[in-house]
Amino acid sequence: xxxxxxxxxxxxxxxxxxxxxxxxxxxxxxxxxxxxxxxxxxxxxxxxxxxxxxxxxxxxxxxxxxxxxxxxxxxxxxxxxxxxxxxxxxxxxxxxxxxxxxxxxxxxxxxxxxxxxxxxxxxxxxxxxxxxxxxxxxxxxxxxxxxxxxxxxxxxxxxxxxxxxxxxxxxxxxxxxxxxxxxxxxxxxxxxxxxxxxxxxxxxxxxxxxxxxxxxxxxxxxxxxxxxxxxxxxxxxxxxxxxxxxxxxxxxxxxxxxxxxxxxxxxxxxxxxxxxxxxxxxxxxxxxxxxxxxxxxxxxxxxxxxxxxxxxxxxxxxxxxxxxxxxxxxxxxxxxxxxxxxxxxxxxxxxxxxxxxxxxxxxxxxxxxxxxxxxxxxxxxx
Amino acid sequence: xxxxxxxxxxxxxxxxxxxxxxxxxxxxxxxxxxxxxxxxxxxxxxxxxxxxxxxxxxxxxxxxxxxxxxxxxxxxxxxxxxxxxxxxxxxxxxxxxxxxxxxxxxxxxxxxxxxxxxxxxxxxxxxxxxxxxxxxxxxxxxxxxxxxxxxxxxxxxxxxxxxxxxxxxxxxxxxxxxxxxxxxxxxxxxxxxxxxxxxxxxxxxxxxxxxxxxxxxxxxxxxxxxxxxxxxxxxxxxxxxxxxxxxxxxxxxxxxxxxxxxxxxxxxxxxxxxxxxxxxxxxxxxxxxxxxxxxxxxxxxxxxxxxxxxxxxxxxxxxxxxxxxxxxxxxxxxxxxxxxxxxxxxxxxxxxxxxxxxxxxxxxxxxxxxxxxxxxxxxxxx
Numbered sequence: 001x002x003x004x005x006x007x008x009x010x011x012x013x014x015x016x017x018x019x020x021x022x023x024x025x026x027x028x029x030x031x032x033x034x035x036x037x038x039x040x041x042x043x044x045x046x047x048x049x050x051x052x053x054x055x056x057x058x059x060x061x062x063x064x065x066x067x068x069x070x071x072x073x074x075x076x077x078x079x080x081x082x083x084x085x086x087x088x089x090x091x092x093x094x095x096x097x098x099x100x101x102x103x104x105x106x107x108x109x110x111x112x113x114x115x116x117x118x119x120x121x122x123x124x125x126x127x128x129x130x131x132x133x134x135x136x137x138x139x140x141x142x143x144x145x146x147x148x149x150x151x152x153x154x155x156x157x158x159x160x161x162x163x164x165x166x167x168x169x170x171x172x173x174x175x176x177x178x179x180x181x182x183x184x185x186x187x188x189x190x191x192x193x194x195x196x197x198x199x200x201x202x203x204x205x206x207x208x209x210x211x212x213x214x215x216x217x218x219x220x221x222x223x224x225x226x227x228x229x230x231x232x233x234x235x236x237x238x239x240x241x242x243x244x245x246x247x248x249x250x251x252x253x254x255x256x257x258x259x260x261x262x263x264x265x266x267x268x269x270x271x272x273x274x275x276x277x278x279x280x281x282x283x284x285x286x287x288x289x290x291x292x293x294x295x296x297x298x299x300x301x302x303x304x305x306x307x308x309x310x311x312x313x314x315x316x317x318x319x320x321x322x323x324x325x326x327x328x329x330x331x332x333x334x335x336x337x338x339x340x341x342x343x344x345x346x347x348x349x350x351x352x353x354x355x356x357x358x359x360x361x362x363x364x365x366x367x368x369x370x371x372x373x374x375x376x377x378x379x380x381x382x
Numbered sequence: 383x384x385x386x387x388x389x390x391x392x393x394x395x396x397x398x399x400x401x402x403x404x405x406x407x408x409x410x411x412x413x414x415x416x417x418x419x420x421x422x423x424x425x426x427x428x429x430x431x432x433x434x435x436x437x438x439x440x441x442x443x444x445x446x447x448x449x450x451x452x453x454x455x456x457x458x459x460x461x462x463x464x465x466x467x468x469x470x471x472x473x474x475x476x477x478x479x480x481x482x483x484x485x486x487x488x489x490x491x492x493x494x495x496x497x498x499x500x501x502x503x504x505x506x507x508x509x510x511x512x513x514x515x516x517x518x519x520x521x522x523x524x525x526x527x528x529x530x531x532x533x534x535x536x537x538x539x540x541x542x543x544x545x546x547x548x549x550x551x552x553x554x555x556x557x558x559x560x561x562x563x564x565x566x567x568x569x570x571x572x573x574x575x576x577x578x579x580x581x582x583x584x585x586x587x588x589x590x591x592x593x594x595x596x597x598x599x600x601x602x603x604x605x606x607x608x609x610x611x612x613x614x615x616x617x618x619x620x621x622x623x624x625x626x627x628x629x630x631x632x633x634x635x636x637x638x639x640x641x642x643x644x645x646x647x648x649x650x651x652x653x654x655x656x657x658x659x660x661x662x663x664x665x666x667x668x669x670x671x672x673x674x675x676x677x678x679x680x681x682x683x684x685x686x687x688x689x690x691x692x693x694x695x696x697x698x699x700x701x702x703x704x705x706x707x708x709x710x711x712x713x714x715x716x717x718x719x720x721x722x723x724x725x726x727x728x729x730x731x732x733x734x735x736x737x738x739x740x741x742x743x744x745x746x747x748x749x750x751x752x753x754x755x756x757x758x759x760x761x762x763x764x
Contacts, residue, residue: 043566050570102565153574156599160545167539167723172694172716173552176708181700181717183484184425188432192535192725216595217538312554318563326558334554335563341549343574 035073035117036356037090038063038098039105040124042078055345061098061124062349063356070360080105096120096359098352102336104130104317112139120359121372124348125150125339128371129261129288133381140375146351147368148205150339154286155209157312157338158256162214164332165282165308166193166254189307194218199248202258202287203229203239210256211237224248246276254282257311261288262381271296274305285311286338298324301331312338417455417499418738419472420445420480421487422506424460437727443480443506444731445738452742462487478502478741480734484718486512486699494521502741503754506730507532507721510753511643511670515763522757528733529750530587532721536668537591539694539720540638544596546714547664547690548575548636571689576600581630584640584669585611585621592638593619606630628658636664639693643670644763653678656687667693668720680706683713694720 043056054062060076067074075094079086080103087105091114099105100123107121112135121131123145136143164170168190175182198214199222200207208229211221214237221239228234228241242248249255255277259265269283270293283306285292294315300306310332314323317336325333355365371378425438436444442458449456457476461468462485469487473496481487482505489503494517503513505527518525546552550572557564580596581604582589590611593603596619603621610616610623624630631637637659641647651665652675665688667674676697682688692714696705699718707715737747753760 041565041569043570046566046570053566053570055569056566102569152576156545156575157549160542160549160551163538163542164546164551167542167720169542169546169716170555172719173714175717176701176713176715179703179708183423183717183719183722184428184435184438186717186719187423187437187484187722187724187727188425188428188435190719190723192723193538194534194725213598215598319558321561326561331558332555333558334551335557335565335568337554337565337568337572338549340565340569341572341574342569343576345569 033071033073034095034360035075035090035093036067036096036098037087037094038074038076038124039080039087039103040076040078040100041103050342052342052346054349055100055102055124055340059345061345061352063353066353067356078103091115091118093117096122096356098122098124099130100124100340100348101127101130102317102340106316107131107136109135112136112141120144122352122355123371124352125344126154127260127288129290131371133372133377137372137375137377141372142370142374143372144355144365144369145371146348146355147366149348149351150341150344151205151209153341153344154206154338155213158206158210158258158284158286159213161284161286161310161332162198162254162256162282163193165284165310165330166191166196168308170332196220196253197222197251198254198256199223199242199252200239200256200258201225201245201248204258206286207256207258208233208237210258211239222248222251246273249273249277251278252281253278254284257283257285257287257291259287259291260380261290265291267291267293269293269296271299274300277305279305280307282306282308283310285309286313287311289313289315289317294324298328301328306330308332312336415453415455416477416742417457417472417475418449418478418480419469419476420456420458420506421462421469421485422458422460422482423485432724434724434728436731437482437484437506437722441727443727443734445735448735449738460485473497473500475499478504478738480504480506481512482506482722482730483509483512484699484722488698489513489518491517494518494523502526504734504737505753506734507726508536509642509670511672513753515754515759519754519757519759523754524752524756525754526737526747526751527753528730528737529748531730531733532723532726533587533591535723535726536588536720537595540588540592540640540666540668541595543666543668543692543714544580544636544638544664545575547666547692547712548573548578550690552714575636578602578635579604579633580636580638581605581624581634582621582638582640583607583627583630586640588668589638589640590615590619592640593621604630604633628655631655631659633660634663635660636666639665639667639669639673641669641673642762643672647673649673649675651675651678653681656682659687661687662689664688664690665692667691668695669693671695671697671699676706680710683710688712690714694718 040057043058047058053059057076057078064074077086091111095117109132121143126145128143128145168186172186197220201224203223203225222242223239224242224245274296301309308330312334422439425440429440435441439458439460446456459468473493477499491514503525508527510525510527550568554568579602583606585605585607604624605621606624606627656678683691690712694716
């Protein structure tokens with residue numbers, strides 16, 4: 001695409017955001033060289049195709065020269081699972097682990113126990129559920145992510161997926177590439193988005209951006225969250241607050257999942273809850289795969305109770321070849337991609353650099369980036 | 383989907399629109415039984431899957447009982463091309479031909495010459511370029527379409543296609559269904575829509591709806607048309623008028639084609655014009671396939687000059703199995719579908735019924751529906 005230069009300026013914008021403050025964290029002022037490990041997806045032949053492709057192993061978030069020039073050690077790998085993986089070799093002596101939701105390094109209690117030097121876990125992106133947050137808190141660690149870095153990316157992607165499902169895009173495209181032409185086979189279940197009821201579970205940063213983008217489509221917009229939105233934004237989007245989730249869900253033609261994976265939300269869409277949804281409901285989930293009961297979703301797509309399911313999140317990731325969501329009918333799935341556009345990569349790379357700079361100087365991070373702050377969990381994860 | 387009931391009320395809304403007026407057209411007052419022929423796509427097994435599926439041969443726009451109860455003859459077919467096709471059998475004595483852009487009955491000068499009783503050509507949908515308008519005008523015929531019936535449907539679909547191309551959706555989905563997982567292979571050319579320059583050629587009904595839906599995405603919006611938009615709408619969308627098309631095009635990351643096919647626009651995207659576009663441009667064309675030089679588009683997709691091309695319009699339709707757009711890289715094509723969602727079908731079926739009622743009574747149609755009015759071409763087709 002012709003738009004590389006647009007994204008470049010994002011680095012500066014994000015790097016300059018957030019509060020700067022004085023030394024407060026003993027943990028951060030331990031001097032000397034640090035061992036930093038980054039776990040990213042590997043690009044191989046794709047790396048050289050785009051100079052802004054920083055989010056992969058080869059791109060290493062664009063931090064190598066900067067880190068090494070300051071005497072730090074910087075190991076980058078995609079080898080994160082199984083016995084003798086590269087990540088496990090560095091667990092005993094690393095100080096900082098940078099990981100992403102797209103190719104998650106599962107930071108278990110066992111790994112945390114072995115990581116005697118570990119101080120800081122940084123998520124390049126949003127969503128740190130691949131870390132055992134309870135174990136991290138008990139060990140007094142800090143877990144932080146680049147809040148806001150890819151919320152626009154994800155909200156855009158959700159709206160795309162809503163349209164792909166409502167308008168029944170994929171069967172038409174598959175006809176084209178297989179030499180067919182059968183308009184009826186698409187049209188009998190293709191609809192306009194206009195006039196339909198769309199409910200978002202969660203109206204945080206991403207949910208709000210989605211509602212704003214949905215506004216001109218003249219839908220009936222609903223949202224469920226712990227708290228009501230700012231009245232101004234409620235007025236702007238026309239979205240109605242639904243305090244009781246299970247009262248909202250059966251009203252929805254389209255449900256969008258926009259909440260973090262926590263012990264409360266894990267598996268919340270089980271077969272019982274799905275059975276209470278409208279027959280023919282469409283679901284978009286770019287939040288986390290484990291919020292769904294995998295088999296219950298596959299069964300409901302097969303029965304037609306769910307008429308379409310689209311998302312980019314799975315459990316585990318990478319999704320195994322036999323994951324049932326690959327083969328269920330009426331799915332519009334992709335690998336975990338929505339938050340790792342080139343524009344998003346440049347923003348979260350800038351955000352990670354900013355936090356590392358503050359860490360080296362012993363400064364606070366922007367407050368909204370903390371998931372666990374020196375052993376204390378952020379409220380939404382408690 | 384669970385939303386059938388929403389669309390039903392559309393019939394009444396559209397049937398009641400437009401002006402009603404007294405007898406003015408001699409052509410329309412010839413009394414007695416009329417022979418009406420409808421050419422639609424065939425649904426086969428899909429017809430029974432949705433009670434609102436009226437746009438197919440079997441659904442016959444829901445007009446059969448009404449027409450036959452008034453003594454009219456109503457023939458419906460999908461057999462429109464080649465020697466001895468069903469349509470040609472009825473050409474000599476039909477009074478009204480109803481056709482659609484989705485499965486176009488090509489009304490050539492030759493057919494018009496043979497159609498001695500023909501008075502009225504109705505397009506169920508928008509876009510009557512499958513009719514030789516010059517020949518229809520010379521024969522003193524009336525050509526009318528259901529202006530507005532599916533403009534929302536098409537604008538929604540265009541925004542979906544913009545997102546599919548910008549975010550590089552399809553390669554990710556193809557990985558899923560073929561058992562792969564390679565985030566890098568998608569991410570190296572996936573972008574956010576935010577901040578990009580989108581230009582629409584044509585800011586008529588569809589173009590305006592698209593600009594309104596693009597507004598919250600924070601793009602740089604441009605439009606080219608014969609006339610500037612209403613200043614209020616320009617302010618609301620933030621879109622900038624570009625008087626000179628060839629000055630606008632090289633500024634665009636994404637180009638959307640939103641103008642009718644006329645002798646002026648036929649083949650306007652030839653290899654010379656394409657060569658002047660930004661390298662890596664994305665093009666969405668739900669207008670008409672013949673606005674493009676077919677081979678020039680395929681060549682530019684192969685070379686990478688066009689980084690993505692999506693649309694639902696082809697020439698001819700149905701697209702032959704060897705149409706080069708089926709096999710060119712980075713295409714997100716479907717059969718002609720965007721304007722024939724279930725919601726749109728109900729609206730254009732209502733609009734056709736309304737015009738037939740007026741025709742039987744010798745009343746005027748809503749003025750915006752005329753393409754040729756008793757031999758006189760509408761201004762945009764002159």
